[in-house]
Structures are given as C-alpha cells and as structure tokens.
Amino acid sequence: MAEEGIMMRMKPAQPVLPDHALGLEITGMTKRFGAFTALEEVSIRVAPGSLHALLGENGAGKSTLVKCIVGFHPPDSGQIQVDGHEQAIRSPHDAHSLGIGMVYQHFTLVPSMTVAENLVMSRGDVPAVLDWSKERARLAAFMDTVPFRVPLDRPVSQLAVGEKQKVEILKQLYLQRRFMILDEPTSVLTPAEADEVLGMVKGLARAGQVTVLMITHKFREVTGFADEVSVLRRGRLAGSGRVAALTPAQMAGMMVGERELPQGRSQDDDAVQASLPRAQGTDAAPRLVLNELVVESDIGQPAVNRVSLAVRPGEILGIAGVSGNGQRELVQALVGQRAPRSGEIRVDGTPYRATRAEMRRHRVYSLPEEPLRNACVPRMSVAENMAFRNFDLAPLASGFWLRRGAMLAQAARWIGEFGVKTRGPGAAIGTLSGGNVQRAVLARELSWPVSVLIVANPVFGLDFAAVAEIHARILAARAAGAAVLLVSEDLDELLELSDRLVVISEGRLVHETATASADIDVIGRCMAGHGAEHQEEPA
Amino acid sequence: MNGPSTGRGPLGPAAEALLIPVGALVAAMLLFGLFIAMLGQDPLAVYGLIWQGGFASAFSWQNTLSRAAPLILTALCVAIPAQAGLMVIGSEGALALGGLAAAVTGHLLGEASPAGVKLAMAGAGMLAGGLWILLAGALRQYRGVNETISSLLLTYIAAALFNHLVEGPLRDPASLNKPSTDPIGTANMIGSIPGMDVHWGLIFGVAACVLAYLLVRHTTWGFALRVVGGNARAARLAGLPVGALVLGACFFGGAASGLAGMVEVAAVHGSANASLMAGYGYAGILVAFIARQNPLAIVPVAVLLGGISASGGMLQRRLDLPDATVLVLQGMAFLLILASETLYGRMRLFRGAEAGA
Numbered sequence: 001m002a003e004e005g006i007m008m009r010m011k012p013a014q015p016v017l018p019d020h021a022l023g024l025e026i027t028g029m030t031k032r033f034g035a036f037t038a039l040e041e042v043s044i045r046v047a048p049g050s051l052h053a054l055l056g057e058n059g060a061g062k063s064t065l066v067k068c069i070v071g072f073h074p075p076d077s078g079q080i081q082v083d084g085h086e087q088a089i090r091s092p093h094d095a096h097s098l099g100i101g102m103v104y105q106h107f108t109l110v111p112s113m114t115v116a117e118n119l120v121m122s123r124g125d126v127p128a129v130l131d132w133s134k135e136r137a138r139l140a141a142f143m144d145t146v147p148f149r150v151p152l153d154r155p156v157s158q159l160a161v162g163e164k165q166k167v168e169i170l171k172q173l174y175l176q177r178r179f180m181i182l183d184e185p186t187s188v189l190t191p192a193e194a195d196e197v198l199g200m201v202k203g204l205a206r207a208g209q210v211t212v213l214m215i216t217h218k219f220r221e222v223t224g225f226a227d228e229v230s231v232l233r234r235g236r237l238a239g240s241g242r243v244a245a246l247t248p249a250q251m252a253g254m255m256v257g258e259r260e261l262p263q264g265r266s267q268d269d270d271a272v273q274a275s276l277p278r279a280q281g282t283d284a285a286p287r288l289v290l291n292e293l294v295v296e297s298d299i300g301q302p303a304v305n306r307v308s309l310a311v312r313p314g315e316i317l318g319i320a321g322v323s324g325n326g327q328r329e330l331v332q333a334l335v336g337q338r339a340p341r342s343g344e345i346r347v348d349g350t351p352y353r354a355t356r357a358e359m360r361r362h363r364v365y366s367l368p369e370e371p372l373r374n375a376c377v378p379r380m381s382v383a384e385n386m387a388f389r390n391f392d393l394a395p396l397a398s399g400f401w402l403r404r405g406a407m408l409a410q411a412a413r414w415i416g417e418f419g420v421k422t423r424g425p426g427a428a429i430g431t432l433s434g435g436n437v438q439r440a441v442l443a444r445e446l447s448w449p450v451s452v453l454i455v456a457n458p459v460f461g462l463d464f465a466a467v468a469e470i471h472a473r474i475l476a477a478r479a480a481g482a483a484v485l486l487v488s489e490d491l492d493e494l495l496e497l498s499d500r501l502v503v504i505s506e507g508r509l510v511h512e513t514a515t516a517s518a519d520i521d522v523i524g525r526c527m528a529g530h531g532a533e534h535q536e537e538p539a
Numbered sequence: 540m541n542g543p544s545t546g547r548g549p550l551g552p553a554a555e556a557l558l559i560p561v562g563a564l565v566a567a568m569l570l571f572g573l574f575i576a577m578l579g580q581d582p583l584a585v586y587g588l589i590w591q592g593g594f595a596s597a598f599s600w601q602n603t604l605s606r607a608a609p610l611i612l613t614a615l616c617v618a619i620p621a622q623a624g625l626m627v628i629g630s631e632g633a634l635a636l637g638g639l640a641a642a643v644t645g646h647l648l649g650e651a652s653p654a655g656v657k658l659a660m661a662g663a664g665m666l667a668g669g670l671w672i673l674l675a676g677a678l679r680q681y682r683g684v685n686e687t688i689s690s691l692l693l694t695y696i697a698a699a700l701f702n703h704l705v706e707g708p709l710r711d712p713a714s715l716n717k718p719s720t721d722p723i724g725t726a727n728m729i730g731s732i733p734g735m736d737v738h739w740g741l742i743f744g745v746a747a748c749v750l751a752y753l754l755v756r757h758t759t760w761g762f763a764l765r766v767v768g769g770n771a772r773a774a775r776l777a778g779l780p781v782g783a784l785v786l787g788a789c790f791f792g793g794a795a796s797g798l799a800g801m802v803e804v805a806a807v808h809g810s811a812n813a814s815l816m817a818g819y820g821y822a823g824i825l826v827a828f829i830a831r832q833n834p835l836a837i838v839p840v841a842v843l844l845g846g847i848s849a850s851g852g853m854l855q856r857r858l859d860l861p862d863a864t865v866l867v868l869q870g871m872a873f874l875l876i877l878a879s880e881t882l883y884g885r886m887r888l889f890r891g892a893e894a895g896a
Contacts, residue, residue, distance in 0.1 A: 335775070336778055337775045355778050356777065357778070358778070359777075359778045368776060373770075374772050374773065375772075375773050375776050376770065377769030377770045378769070380766070384762070384765075387762075388766060388777040389777060391763075392762075400758050402757050402758060402759060402762055404757075
C-alpha cells in the first residue's frame with residue numbers, strides 16, 4: 001500500500017522516460033556571448049548506443065556545446081533532434097525529462113550519505129517518509145540491470161575516487177538517463193581507475209543502455225574507448241569521424257589546426273627580427289635549468305615526471321601540449337606556488353626555491369595564466385597590485401614604512417605606459433576587464449631588467465589587440481636578453497613566439513625541435529602521446 | 540587613462556562600509572524591541588535605559604569605557620589575523636592565559652620596582668596570549684586544520700588549563716570562596732587614568748588599535764599580510780613568506796588578547812580567577828565583525844557594545860529584566876551583522892563606476 005501511495009504521487013510529475021539508448025543530432029548550432037562567438041554552425045550526430053568523444057583545446061567550445069544540450073544555455077540558432085524528433089531544450093529540467101543527463105567534472109554526491117541514500121535522494125521526487133525496504137528492493141532490481149557493482153551501504157566518503165565516479169554514472173542510469181554527457185570524467189582518476197571506469201561506460205553503451213558523449217583532452221581515451229570522435233577548434237567543428245579510421249596525429253591536426261610551415265617569424269617578422277637582435281648566441285650558458293623535476297598534482301600523482309630542460313638568455317622555449325598534461329603544475333613549481341617533490345630548479349647555476357630574495361637576485365618574473373586568480377588580489381587596488389614586486393623597496397618604502405604617494409605615482413605612470421583602462425590607480429583590480437588585468441600584471445613584471453620570465457597561456461580569453469601587444473612585450477623581453485619559458489595550449493602562439501619547442505605529454509617531455517624546422521605532424525603526434533621520437537621511458 | 544565615472548550609484552564604497560553595519564545594528568535594535576514587547580515591557584523605555592546606563596552620565600561613561608578596554612583588545616585578536624585571511628575566534632582563551640601569566644609574573648616579581656613589574660606582566664601576558672593563538676595559526680598553516688574551529692576548541696582547553704592551575708597548583712590558600720592566584724600586590728596595580736575613574740587599559744587598547752592600524756595599512760609587513768589574506772597564490776608568486784606572515788599575524792592578535800587579560804588582572808581583579816572569563820573574548824568577535832576588521836573602527840564599536848553591556852545592570856534593577864537581556868541584543872546584532880555581509884557590492888545605492896573593457 002505504501003508503495004502504491006508513492007507511485008500514485010510520482011506518476012503525474014514523472015514524464016514518460018525512454019527505455020533505450022537515445023540518438024542525438026545537433027544541426028547548425030551557434031552560441032554567442034556578447035561579441036564573442038563560442039560556437040559557430042556546429043553539427044554533430046551521435047548514434048544511439050555509441051561512445052562519442054568530444055575533443056578540443058581549452059576554449060574550443062566543448063563546454064558551451066554540452067551546456068546547450070543540457071539546457072544551461074539557450075543556443076542562438078540551431079536544432080537538437082532526439083531520436084529523430086526535434087526538441088526545444090530550454091532548461092536542465094527539459095533535458096532530464098527527455099532522458100538526457102550530465103556527469104560533471106566535480107562530484108555531486110553527498111559524502112556523508114551512503115550510495116543507496118545518494119541514489120534515492122537524487123530522484124528529486126522522494127516522499128516525505130521513505131519506505132526503505134521498498135526502496136531497497138527497487139534498488140536491488142535496478143542493480144541487476146547494470147553490469148557492475150558498487151557497495152550500496154557504504155558512505156560515499158569512504159569510496160575511492162574511481163568508485164565515486166562509477167556512482168555518478170550509476171546515478172544517471174538510476175534516473176533513467178539514456179543520453180549521458182561526461183565532462184572530463186577521468187581528470188581526477190589515476191590511469192588504472194580511468195581505464196576501469198571508461199571500460200564500464202563502454203560496456204553500457206555496447207549493451208544499448210545509454211549513449212555517451214564524453215568531453216576529453218586525452219587521446220589515449222579516445223583511441224582506447226570511443227567509437228566516434230568530433231573535434232572542435234575555436235568554436236567550429238574541425239572534423240569528425242570513426243575513431244578506427246583516424247590516427248591520433250590526424251585528430252591532433254584537427255585540434256591544433258592545419259597550417260603551413262615554417263610559420264611565425266619567417267617573413268613578415270623579419271623587420272622585428274632585425275630591430276630586436278638576439279642578445280646572446282645559442283652557446284651562452286643556460287640561465288634556467290630544470291633537472292629531473294618531479295611535481296605532484298593535487299591528488300598526489302606525479303603530474304610533472306622527471307622533466308629536464310634548459311633555457312638560454314635571449315631565447316624563448318615553448319612548451320606545447322594538450323591541456324592537463326602537467327603544464328599547470330610545472331608552472332606553479334617554477335613560480336613558487338607548489339613545492340616540487342624531487343629534482344631541482346637552477347637559475348644562473350644556483351639552486352632556486354622561488355623565495356622573494358632569490359626572485360630579486362636572479363630577476364625572475366612571471367606571467368601566470370588567469371592573472372586575476374594567480375597573480376592579483378582582486379579587492380586590492382590597481383596601484384597596490386602593481387606594487388607586489390617592489391612595495392618593500394625604495395622609493396615605495398622607506399625602511400618599514402610604505403610610501404603611498406610613490407606607490408600611486410608608479411601606478412599612474414604604468415597605467416599610462418601600458419594603456420591600462422581603469423577608473424584610476426585606486427580602483428580595485430577585480431573591477432578591470434581581463435585584458436587590463438593582464439596589462440597591469442605585465443607592467444608589474446616587465447618594467448625591470450628581466451633575466452628569467454615564466455609565461456603561461458598569457459593571452460587566453462583576450463581580444464586581438466591585447467594579444468598582439470602582449471606578444472610584443474614578451475618578444476621585447478627576449479630581445480633584452482631574458483630567458484623565456486612559454487607554456488601555452490595554443491600551438492599558433494608557440495610557433496609564432498618561440499625559438500625552440502618541446503612537447504609535454506603525461507608529465508614528460510617527449511619531443512624537442514627548433515621552431516624553424518618544426519614538423520607539425522610530429523608535434524601533433526607527440527601531443528597525442530604517440531611521438532615518433534618518444535624517448536625511452538625511464539623506469 | 541581615467542575613464543569618466545558613469546553609472547555610479549549615489550553613494551560610494553566608503554558609505555557602504557559605514558551604512559551596512561549601522562543598518563544591521565538598527566535592525567537588531569528593532570528586533571530586540573519586538574522581543575522586549577513580547578516580554579510585556581515598553582521597548583522605548585528599554586532603549587532609554589540602555590542610553591542612561593551606557594552613555595547618559597559621567598558614571599555610566601566610566602562603566603562603559605572600563606568594559607570597552609578589554610573588548611578593544613580582544614577584538615584585535617580577531618581583526619589582525621583576519622588581515623591574513625584567518626578567522627580566529629579564540630580571544631577568550633588567549634585572554635585567560637594572558638591574565639594568568641601576568642598574575643604569576645606579578646606575584647613572582649612582587650618586590651621589584653612597580654614599573655618594571657608592570658612591564659614584565661604586560662610582556663608575559665602578551666607572550667602567553669600570542670603563543671596560544673600562534674598554535675591555531677600553525678595548525679592551519681602546517682596541518683591544514685581549520686583555524687576557526689581549532690581556535691574555538693583551544694579556548695576550551697585554555698579554560699580547563701586555567702581552572703586547573705588556579706584551583707590547584709597556583710591557588711592562593713587565602714582565597715577561600717573564589718579560588719584565585721596569589722595577589723600581585725596593590726603597588727603593582729595599574730590604576731586609573733588621571734582625572735577619570737577609568738583604568739589605563741583603555742589607553743592600552745586605543746594605542747594598540749592605532750599601532751595595529753599603522754602596522755596593517757602603512758608598513759611593508761602589513762602590505763604583505765594583506766596580499767596573503769587576499770590571495771595566497773599571488774603572495775607565493777611574489778615570493779612572500781606566507782607561513783611566517785600568517786604566524787606573525789596570529790601572534791600579534793593573540794598578544795592583544797593576552798594584554799587584555801593582563802589589564803583585567805592588573806587593573807580590576809588583582810589576581811587571576813574565574814572572573815577573568817567574563818565573555819570579553821566572545822564579545823570581541825562581535826566588535827571586530829561590526830568594525831569590519833578595521834582596527835580604528837574597533838574603538839567606537841567597542842565603546843558602543845561596552846555601553847550596552849554596562850546597561851545590563853540597570854535593566855535588571857529598574858525593569859526586573861534578567862541581566863542576560865542585553866546578551867539577547869548582542870546575539871541578534873551578531874546574527875544580523877553576519878547576514879549583512881552578503882549585502883556588500885549588491886546594493887545599487889553604493890555601486891561605484893565599473894572600468895571600461
């Protein structure tokens with residue numbers, strides 16, 4: 001009787017959910033945010049019961065696309081057909097009632113509750129009083145339909161990360177979602193856990209229980225598990241096809257774009273080259289040296305694995321790689337935000353631990369990615385943020401005391417020189433636009449003689465004018481003799497700016513080439529983790 | 540280039556910082572009035588008595604200022620670590636241990652020159668309080684323990700330690716009804732400010748606030764501290780010693796609270812006993828929040844709250860209300876102040892101009 005009561009109450013709210021894996025077809029989808037076009041005329045067909053991978057660099061539009069599918073963003077134009085019927089998905093609720101669900105990068109489970117409780121609660125229509133014996137029976141019947149086991153009575157906090165990810169996927173099935181979007185499902189998993197979870201997902205798709213669209217950065221997962229792949233690049237569909245018919249190099253090519261080589265400074269930059277003579281020859285002693293550097297990720301995995309490299313004065317060394325292959329941790333170790341586990345960093349031949357005194361002595365400066373988050377205090381003023389490097393030196397300080405007048409004068413000067421658009425030096429830097437925050441940081445970091453410059457994705461999300469200006473500043477620093485390490489996920493940027501390129505894949509440097517003689521196919525293959533010159537793996 | 544300020548609200552951020560807490564206090568007073576009316580009393584009469592008891596006469600001002608002195612110092616124990624991004628609420632424990640250390644020092648040095656003894660007592664109190672809050676900072680910095688929880692729990696440990704020592708090994712056998720440490724002696728008491736019946740603790744408090752303000756706003760150490768508090772990642776990028784700065788802020792905050800304990804011992808009680816733990820540490824948290832962690836704003840806010848608590852006795856005598864009544868007002872004020880934190884930057888009235896793209 002109790003069960004009947006529950007069923008009666010549930011029925012009117014519950015739409016008829018599909019009982020088979022859904023096919024989905026997106027046609028001509030466009031999404032703009034203001035003047036920025038995040039998606040342009042993207043068409044993708046996902047066959048029912050397939051595992052479809054969505055590849056692309058950061059900012060290529062993958063997230064925007066799936067947010068349109070699950071109803072977070074209304075697209076400006078374009079259609080979505082579910083199982084051959086056109087559907088208007090205006091909210092996540094619409095998506096759910098069609099049987100479309102999403103597993104987010106971060107867990108959405110309640111850690112202190114058991115798996116069973118999490119599953120039942122996720123239904124959203126639970127009655128005020130739960131009849132657990134009935135629920136348990138229903139859960140048991142449900143578990144019989146899935147080909148894997150999770151401990152239902154264990155609190156989620158006691159599960160391993162891989163198991164949590166399985167529960168997230170299980171939750172989608174329990175909610176009768178038949179089209180499942182996975183947003184980088186393996187980013188917090190170890191490789192072994194990733195293989196297990198993806199194998200399971202593939203099994204579900206094989207069995208026709210669910211169709212899967214998976215956002216990923218990792219070629220290994222595409223070639224290992226996906227049936228089909230679509231590649232986005234700068235908001236457009238760069239290509240798609242059956243995984244079996246594509247090589248990782250072809251996929252990498254779609255992802256980073258086809259281009260003629262040699263590019264960059266070859267002809268049109270000759271004038272710049274002439275006016276910015278290389279300060280030192282290639283035989284000068286390296287200024288920044290990494291020796292077998294190991295840096296751990298947040299979950300204790302070696303994200304940077306025994307990386308050794310050397311950057312000479314007057315040289316830009318570019319580090320190419322697909323996002324999430326250890327670049328973030330490498331940069332954090334170099335700028336002092338993360339302690340390396342082993343190995344060493346040397347600057348000018350002496351060990352370097354990123355203290356303020358060492359930064360000052362060796363003139364090490366940095367332009368980290370997302371400057372507002374990594375290099376600024378949003379609620380402090382532009383003038384104060386500009387003073388982070390020298391607030392404790394004359395003329396900004398006399399002994400222990402700050403001299404606000406000098407700090408404001410410095411800011412006013414740099415605001416003019418670098419064209420920072422702000423209400424004034426006293427405005428909180430958090431109120432500035434991204435390009436102006438980056439200009440303010442540039443002023444702070446590059447108004448000195450610079451010996452070593454660490455740069456990471458310096459123009460991500462900025463408009464064309466800001467990009468050109470920031471690139472010019474980096475080239476000027478090199479011309480003045482700085483050793484520049486440039487980490488970027490944008491291969492165009494690396495080819496344009498760097499003298500030498502190395503490729504990082506799964507935390508290791510797998511390829512090195514002079515930019516002038518770079519082979520884009522080889523670079524693409526190496527980024528995909530299938531390098532021709534893949535060095536011997538150290539044990 | 541300075542863009543023209545367009546789309547600016549009628550009032551700027553300075554007005555916001557003043558009007559939001561004042562508004563929250565007014566709302567708390569109104570709610571408190573409702574509470575009084577439910578008790579069958581006239582709210583206006585109660586407001587009048589609070590004014591009389593706290594601020595209407597020289598006598599009530601003396602009472603108010605004597606209570607404000609420890610509040611100012613315990614509020615600094617919240618406000619200084621807050622500059623480094625820490626929310627420390629352990630002032631009560633630091634005050635108790637600071638007072639105990641001062642009392643023991645005062646007794647041990649009893650016969651030396653009074654000026655030297657007072658100085659040593661202040662030093663001992665500040666050291667004890669500082670080290671106590673330093674513990675919370677170290678737990679956070681090196682073991683990732685939430686400093687709010689740990690400082691609160693440390694207060695319970697401090698209270699237990701204090702009671703054990705005062706009732707046991709350090710007890711003056713002559714203190715029969717109320718276990719106390721040996722008296723520091725009248726020569727070593729710090730006495731009143733000339734011409735007032737308010738003890739020197741008030742001057743210590745005001746001086747500490749001015750010092751803290753100068754330290755935070757006008758020194759390189761304070762600047763580094765605010766960078767750490769605003770964004771530890773940016774601080775590391777600039778090579779600042781994040782750990783040392785966090786620990787330093789905790790020590791200074793704890794030292795202020797320890798000094799409050801010394802003042803209570805050397806100006807009021809003459810020895811360390813349970814009267815030290817009268818809730819000044821907890822009320823100081825409220826003071827710091829109303830003052831938005833600004834050391835200079837702490838002084839007037841502490842005077843205001845000192846006045847409210849000074850009026851408790853009068854409410855009891857005249858209206859037969861329990862003397863905890865003013866605690867209800869304090870509690871309501873605290874809740875509304877915390878709730879009003881969410882209003883910053885959200886009210887069109889205070890919106891400044893946004894810079895162009």
